[in-house]
Amino acid sequence: MTEAIPAYALYGDGDPASVPSGVHAETIRARSSALGWRIGAHRHGALYQGIWIASGHAQASVEGVEADLPAGSFAFLPPLVVHAYAFAPETVGIVVSVPSSVLAMGLAAAPGARGALARPILLPAAGICRPDALAEAQFLFETILADHAGFALGRDATLNARALLIALWFAREAQEVAGAGEDQAPRRDLAVVGRFLSEVEAHFLEPRPIAVYARSVGVSVPHLGRLCRAATGRPPLGLVHDRRLIEAKRLLVYTGAPVGEIARRLGFDSPAYFSRFFRDRTGRSPLAFRQAANEAPTKAPNGAPRQDGSESRNEVGGG
Structure with a gap:
């Protein structure tokens, strides 16, 4: 299942x-x-x-x-x-x-x-x-x-x-290599979710309603919700928030921008709203997250070596 x-x-x-x-x-x-x-x-x-x-x-x-x-x-x-x-x-x-x-x-x-x-x-x-x-x-x-x-x-x-x-x-x-014809319905569903994720990647910094995303991929909001949950276990809005959180972590670790500036870049109305958003999803304030990252220079949130040349232990792979 x-x-x-x-x-x-x-x-x-x-x-x-x-x-x-x-x-x-x-x-x-x-x-x-x-x-x-x-x-x-x-x-x-x-x-x-x-x-x-x-x-x-x-x-x-x-x-x-x-x-x-x-x-x-x-x-x-x-x-x-x-x-x-x-x-x-x-x-x-x-x-x-x-x-x-x-x-x-x-x-x-x-x-x-x-x-x-x-x-x-x-x-x-x-x-x-x-x-x-x-x-x-x-x-x-x-x-x-x-x-x-x-x-x-x-x-x-x-x-x-x-x-x-x-x-x-x-x-x-x-x-x-010629592909055999199969039932394409599951793949069509995955293709819709894939298009949605591409739209999220292009527009996650904008205050774009899920209804606009749904129209852009040609489905209703409820149908998009069902497809996203079936494919990823996450609702559409959750996937948008996940992408914004990734960007927030990157900006906190790799730039010296103040929290207020990061909040503005990510489209939040206020630094306080951004801080609540971040704390609710990570259990830490933005400043506490930045401090912890700075105190552990071998850890990078994206799995790549940090700017000082040290290596990260966050690996991808093995499937």
Whole structure:
């Protein structure tokens, strides 16, 4: 049943407001080895994920369909898709996690690719069609992992560009593999939620009523509510608030802006209203959250190294 499937921002983290603000890459071992090489069934609200099995083996379950992924296989999962992995011990590979906001601009210029990436793509090594595709994908996964581990000039821009290239690689391969016609109703529902999340990403700083969001994706407010709850476990307004909270955390940690200025940027009528909003969702005032973050320099709210070059322990990956 849908209600039994956890809707994580990051695997194992039930906080929907912890979606990373940037591209994240890690090895399969980094997360899966501590979990017995098994990643339970879950879904992500606003996160695309690509995975490469370099050596070893994985058994994937995607929307209840089992798939065998031997060495050399790839998988790409859009937001909201239920998935799980059982890796053979010591499997080697890379997981790349990309917030939908990062891909939105690039995919806007490639409408055909957006459609191809709206559904899961599973590519066993034997199913890769283009002659140079395997080497191309391996290079992209290896370099994005290396870029993520460093902090070179233009790191974020490079990660975003490589993430788009990986997504386009999957889209091209998907075009080469004819998809069987299935019942499209569940996918249409997920597509509506996906469009809503894209609208939220574009307009969360505006005082936009849910009715306007619903019109923009072509459904009624009650229907949008049912779809969002079924797919993410959250109501539409809750998803908007989650996105505003992510931005609030980023501004508190990465800028020195006063709380009043942050409240204004986020569209709150007053600093007091913003402080209540923040405390209700985090249990701390904005200033207490900022102080705690400053006292723990190895922790960054988006899973990326901080500006001083130290590393964060907030990981994404493993499905």
